[in-house]
Amino acid sequence: MKMTWSQGTHPTGRLSSGGHWIHHPYLLLVFRLFLAAVFIYAAAQKIGKPLAFADEIHSYSVVDYGPPLYCMAVVLPWLELICGLLLATGVFIRGSALILLGLNAMFLAVIAKRTTDYVNGGTPFMKVYFDCGCGFGATFAWRKLFEDAVYLLVSAVLLFAPLHRFTLSFKRRSS
């Protein structure tokens, strides 16, 4: 088995993946590298700090202190890093995109819940500002919700794209 950089030629011989413009090969490459950069950076801020990350997860009042929370704090940053690296290199793109789709849906839900709590407490929506524990520091909630929605959409596009080009593919020697 040898590893090669594949241009992802379509079985028909065309370089283009065809179909919707959003599945243009260069656009998919940009999406992949964008999502990879975001999650590699986010993971790098959390790896090696499981206790602090556990506190941040706990602040959402969704998971109480205990083995499930600590296991999440140990594994989640590595999951983000591995998905980021795989997206960047073009290996297991659909699997990585599926995981990031799930993670972003979860992040959106918990950030929306906390934002709602603040809004119910009297803070105007546009002024809700906190550190979501995502690795990017404190920011306005509306901005974080928008960013996570973008990551969610990009993950979905990568997951359902018919063909990816510029991937590190594995080929068996025919001899």
Added chain:
Amino acid sequence: MKNVKDAILQALAILAVAIVVGFVFNAFSRNGINPFKRPARVPAASGTIEMRLGAIRAITLEEARRMVEGGARVIDARRKADFDEGHIPGAILFDYYDMGTYGDRVLPLLADDDEIMIYCSETSCDDSELLANELFSRGFKKLFVFRGGFAEWSGAGLPVEKGDQ
């Protein structure tokens, strides 16, 4: 359909690798934890909490009392409702999870070389440490975390103020 099956199989493989790598790294990491029991927290009055916070000092109840009497800045990192029920005299409310509101309100009141004591509810809460970390990153260098928090202070019968600031 094949793509969906591929995606699920790949995701499971990635998850398995992340679990293995995460736990192996955690086992050898200086800051690693045992996820299957509650990790030991830094006890009150342990002297320094360099492992997590760099130059920030943890202080005892007695040290906290002396700092309050000496006029140090005191910051309460709890929620407003807890603060209103009772707080250390002279404390300023700074809910760590509402950085937008309290950052603008409190940071202008503090000078870089002020001695700042931070506390939250009790030993098991971490908001005081998290806030100390945040203030440290914003250039405040004389930070003291009273890990016993309001529970230890009020339990010792020391003066308590009630109400809004």
